[in-house]
Amino acid sequence: MDSIESQCHNCKTWYPRRNDFRICGACGVKRLESEYVIGWNEPLIPEYMIKYGKTTPTWDALNADHVAWLTERKIRMEAEEAAKMTEVTDGMAATTM
Numbered sequence: 610m611d612s613i614e615s616q617c618h619n620c621k622t623w624y625p626r627r628n629d630f631r632i633c634g635a636c637g638v639k640r641l642e643s644e645y646v647i648g649w650n651e652p653l654i655p656e657y658m659i660k661y662g663k664t665t666p667t668w669d670a671l672n673a674d675h676v677a678w679l680t681e682r683k684i685r686m687e688a689e690e691a692a693k694m695t696e697v698t699d700g701m702a703a704t705t706m
Contacts, residue, residue: 612648 614625620636626647631640 615644618644 612626614623616623617633617636617638618641619638620633622633622635624630624633624640624644626645628645630645632638633640
């Protein structure tokens with residue numbers, strides 16, 4: 610986890626890690642560099658993200674999925690429309706409007 614706050618080594622007061630907070634506001638002791646510099650974790654490697662499903666799809670992948678969904682929807686709607694247009698009665702097709 611990223612560490613964005615820490616305790617003063619003298620009085621144990623919690624403070625955010627900021628470069629301009631170099632003196633403890635509670636006891637006046639100069640804070641150590643490890644207490645005021647933000648500690649960021651390294652970013653996850655893509656293999657780890659893919660393995661545990663924490664990756665965001667690319668725009669190309671989203672676009673391809675969207676185009677496929679639209680194509681399937683269009684085919685389904687055309688089939689439903691064609692089914693509405695023709696009814697089979699007594700073995701003959703009759704067009705209804």
